[in-house]
Amino acid sequence: MSIHEGQQSRAPLRRDARERRARLVSSAQQEFAVRGVDASLEQVARDAGVAIGTLYRHFPTRLDLLTAAFEPRLREFLDGADAALQKTDPWDGFVSYLENLFRIQAGDRGFNDFLSRRFPDSAEIEQVHDRMCQQIEDVLTRAQDAGRVRPDIALADIVNLIWSNGRMIDATSTTAPDAWRRQLHLMLDAYRAERAHAIPEPPMTDDQLYAAMVRLSGAEEPPLPPRAPTAR
Structure with missing residues (x-):
């Protein structure tokens, strides 16, 4: 099973939500690459241009974000x-x-x-x-x-x-x-x-x-x- 299979089975996101999610994943990839898996999620959200609440709506846990980023x-x-x-x-x-x-x-x-x-x-x-x-x-x-x-x-x-x-x-x-x-x-x-x-x-x-x-x-x-x- 792909690491993303479970996520792909969810209802499709609206275009603006997909764009925010993509920015969060890109930001997380950069932050984790430099600072490791314990990097600040607040910084990830800031770099993506969204509030921390938006990050948690897309990725309820750090592990959810790690799964997508890696x-x-x-x-x-x-x-x-x-x-x-x-x-x-x-x-x-x-x-x-x-x-x-x-x-x-x-x-x-x-x-x-x-x-x-x-x-x-x-x-x-x-x-x-x-x-x-x-x-x-x-x-x-x-x-x-x-x-x-x-x-x-x-x-x-x-x-x-x-x-x-x-x-x-x-x-x-x-x-x-x-x-x-x-x-x-x-x-x-x-x-x-x-x-x-x-x-x-x-x-x-x-x-x-x-x-x-x-x-x-x-x-x-x-x-x-x-x-x-x-x-x-």
Whole structure:
């Protein structure tokens, strides 16, 4: 399902309302790109030339506005991810997937935030995140099955890479905007199967990863299942 399918099923807006909505989406895209997903909605409304009440009539919650604002970025990302999965060489597909992801991440601070977090209050956004995680699993498993990526790499390791790359982008975006590419390819060497050495710490479980991403969004963290007692 498209991230906009639910919105398209609503009654059509009048022309003036469509224009106000389009200005709000454009303003939000610019504000989120510069200041991240926690950008001021009041500023978004001011930049669009409307009152804050008008913004909330079109987008009752911040998540509704995020959904609309990130539609083009998400489509670009998901299309690139699908193309990476179609590559004949699994390693090339793995590299292509990560380069596409980090290229889009580097160009938009809001999308950087979006990739790094989970939003349990929005079933629509959660569905998109689930699809993204499945793509990561697919491209990773394909490269591992071909013996190109070390077998102990997990989804959580890729998300860790997204987090660390996000901080690097924050630090270098105005001084060395392409620095992320060097860091990515250094890490790719560490992921090669022939470079594998034992790692003393296992990857986070899916539950731990989800809780960490929810925490970044500021939402209430889901309870983790009880851990088995550590052997002494």
